[in-house]
Amino acid sequence: MAPENSSPITPDLPNGLASVEHEIARACKDARRDRSSVKLIAVSKTFGADAITPVIRAGQRIFGENRVQEAKAKWPGLMSAYPGIALHLIGPLQSNKAKEAVALFDAIHSVDRPSICQALAKEIDSQSRRPQLFVQLNTGEEPQKAGIAPGEADAFIAGCREKYGLEISGLMCIPPVNDAPAPHFALTAKIAARNGLKNLSMGMSADFAVAIQLGATHVRVGSAIFGHR
Template sequence: MTPETTNLLTSPLPNGLATVEQEIARACKEARRDRTSVTLIAVSKTFDAAAISPVIDAGQRVFGENRVQEAKAKWPGLMSDHPGISLHLIGPLQSNKAKEAVALFDAIHSVDRPSICEALAKEINFQKKQPELFVQLNTGEERQKAGVAPGEADAFIASCREKYGLAISGLMCIPPVDEAPAPHFALTAKIAARNGLKNLSMGMSADFAIAIQMGATHIRVGSAIFGHR
């Protein structure tokens, strides 16, 4: 099994990670899902190697970063010291960072516009490396937030596949902070199902239990593990 599909955590766990693991187990049990069907992405953005190392030592192997440059500065050393790390880019990606992103990350959760598709397709072909790709939805259609509007999602996913040859594995969403997350998770799951996408990146520290109930396969948890930034 890979770090994506198995729970490698050992004891003792840092307090935050232990609590999150307990909540994931509870949510999975209530949803009648196997724990291995949910990948915990420990969001380590803004935290340095000293803060991340204890979480790695506890057995966590999947981590998320928001910025390519920050990840590039701290993760090569950590990954050299700790084999088996899977690194996910969960923040916005600029076209001029596509080369570095494809080289460093195992998954990219923020595919949301043609320029990114074109840059990723070029680098994936050149580097002969295939990160897992998620299309980011803007389910609340918020002006300040990146992502594809729900009404444009089907056409965008088709374009990713047919025009750019990208293997899209799932969808990612970040619900508006002032709205109940469940309807946004349900909408994301519906769009994924009709496009034949199996992976759902949704749910963060405050709502990952709800996301699990709604079918999330990847949850992005930062402050509940590492504390507030």
């Protein structure tokens, strides 16, 4: 696996990265947490190399993509030019893309159904490569959104471990757009704690400070760094 944030962030930061770093540091201080306990995932989906390269040069080393094919098209060259990048899949994963996902990504945040578990288990065994895995929760139980309902989470996590032999690192959630995010983050943290999971992927551009207050270990920030798509 690629090391995460192996290069220091430089003082002269582009594209909103300085503001995001400042806000993360402030939220960590307010929560009495060490800054190193929160990993910033710069969400680069839909942005090309011209937009991404200045952020890499500033020292950012963790990036998030929504689609396997988009990441496959643009990241191998960037990763060759700039060693030490960790790539996270934060969007939905189709079973037929599991082989490519395991080969390319250092973390997958969207484990949410048995077919994905089966496909990932097969590819992890075949490739001898173990990306960090997050179970995605649908804390708002929105029918149009992927993820496991909170009431089914314990059984699903147990199945990931016992039936498929997957090592689950943590949980990911995306609160409903019109809801206050704090209750959703708190619920995600509660489910993680009772299942012995240390990592919480939660919080985006509008609410990552709240997520950090409630225990986020990974925040997924796109527009606040790169601008609006």
